Amino acid sequence: xxxxxxxxxxxxxxxxxxxxxxxxxxxxxxxxxxxxxxxxxxxxxxxxxxxxxxxxxxxxxxxxxxxxxxxxxxxxxxxxxxxxxxxxxxxxxxxxxxxxxxxxxxxxxxxxxx
Amino acid sequence: xxxxxxxxxxxxxxxxxxxxxxxxxxxxxxxxxxxxxxxxxxxxxxxxxxxxxxxxxxxxxxxxxxxxxxxxxxxxxxxxxxxxxxxxxxxxxxxxxxxxxxxxxxxxxxxxxxxxxxxxx
Numbered sequence: 001x002x003x004x005x006x007x008x009x010x011x012x013x014x015x016x017x018x019x020x021x022x023x024x025x026x027x028x029x030x031x032x033x034x035x036x037x038x039x040x041x042x043x044x045x046x047x048x049x050x051x052x053x054x055x056x057x058x059x060x061x062x063x064x065x066x067x068x069x070x071x072x073x074x075x076x077x078x079x080x081x082x083x084x085x086x087x088x089x090x091x092x093x094x095x096x097x098x099x100x101x102x103x104x105x106x107x108x109x110x111x112x113x114x
Numbered sequence: 115x116x117x118x119x120x121x122x123x124x125x126x127x128x129x130x131x132x133x134x135x136x137x138x139x140x141x142x143x144x145x146x147x148x149x150x151x152x153x154x155x156x157x158x159x160x161x162x163x164x165x166x167x168x169x170x171x172x173x174x175x176x177x178x179x180x181x182x183x184x185x186x187x188x189x190x191x192x193x194x195x196x197x198x199x200x201x202x203x204x205x206x207x208x209x210x211x212x213x214x215x216x217x218x219x220x221x222x223x224x225x226x227x228x229x230x231x232x233x234x235x
Contacts, residue, residue, distance in 0.1 A: 032222055043120065043207050043226035044158075051222060090157065094222060100211060101148070102224060104157045 002027045004093050006105035013081045014113050021076040021108045023091030032094035033074040034102065035065055037087045044090060050074060061085070081112045116142045116212045120227025127198055128235055135193045135230045137208030143188040144210035148224065149181075152205040164191040198234040206230045 003026045013019045025031055032051050036044040048059025055067045065076045074091060091105040117140040127133050137147055145166045150158040162183055163171040170183035180202075182194040191210075195202050209224040 034223070036226070041123075041205075041229065041231065043118075043228045044209075046223055046225065049223060100146070100222060100224075101160060101163065106157045 002093065002095055002103055004091050004103055004105035006089075006091055006108045008108050009106075010109045010111060012111045012113065015083050016080050019078050019081040019085070019110065019112070021089050021091075021110060023074045023076065023105060024072050025074060025091070025093045026072065027093050028096055031067075031072075031074075033065075033067065034092040034094075035059065035063070035074075035076050036090045036092060038090065038107075039087050047076070047089075081110075083112045083114055086110055086112045116140075116210075116223075116225045118208065118210050118225045118227045120208055120230055122230060123228060124231045124233075126233045126235065129199050130197055132194055132196045133198055133232060135195075135206055135208075135232075137191045137193070137210070137227050139189045139210045139212075139225075142210075142212040144191075145188060145213055147185060147191040147208055147210040149183060149191075149193050150207045150209070152207060152229075154205075158207060161193075166191075195232065198232070200234045203232055203234045206232060 005024045034049045035047040038044045047063050048057050050057045050067045058064045063078050088107050088109050090107050092102040095101040095103050119138045121136045147164040149161045151161050152158050160173050161176045164183045164185040166185045172178050185191040207229040209226045
């Protein structure tokens with residue numbers, strides 16, 4: 001079965017420190033992986049994607065993610081967190097079959113403290 | 115990036131009435147759009163895939179007659195919650211792919227609307 005796991009409900013980090021939001025996946029075939037961010041009462045904003053190529057993917061707002069095939073992980077990272085990064089982050093994988101449906105993880109709330 | 119507009123952003127209605135939510139792709143065409151439902155502090159649950167010119171594909175457990183989807187053009191999909199009840203109160207989000215975008219990478223990105231918060235009294 002295809003699935004995405006985000007093991008942490010919440011991640012707390014001090015401003016200026018590096019942050020990591022974890023994601024692991026289970027999918028048949030080559031994975032198409034995505035990170036999205038959601039601010040309160042808003043839709044999701046695309047951050048970055050991995051489809052093929054370099055394992056380290058750079059995205060919007062200074063975020064990056066590392067694809068690790070052996071660990072089936074796609075952790076989101078940022079070298080120096082900002083208070084404005086505080087939001088809900090979703091990892092997603094494209095489901096096999098038609099229409100390119102996405103399967104989302106449960107989400108991780110990132111809280112960056114001044 | 116591509117922009118998806120969703121309207122209204124907030125709606126309050128009486129139990130038993132119907133509510134229509136619109137999802138528009140503003141600067142691209144989308145033969146396929148997606149409708150999600152999100153409960154507080156939970157992830158997005160895919161309700162259905164909206165297909166331009168044909169019937170929507172509903173996920174298991176989603177009532178077709180309750181959540182009517184119409185995808186009449188390449189830039190507009192609507193979700194109508196019929197005979198709404200308080201348990202239908204939720205945050206509804208649509209998304210679309212820019213299927214004409216250049217390259218396989220760009221084609222696979224879903225762009226999301228800002229969401230519609232439905233409160234049924």
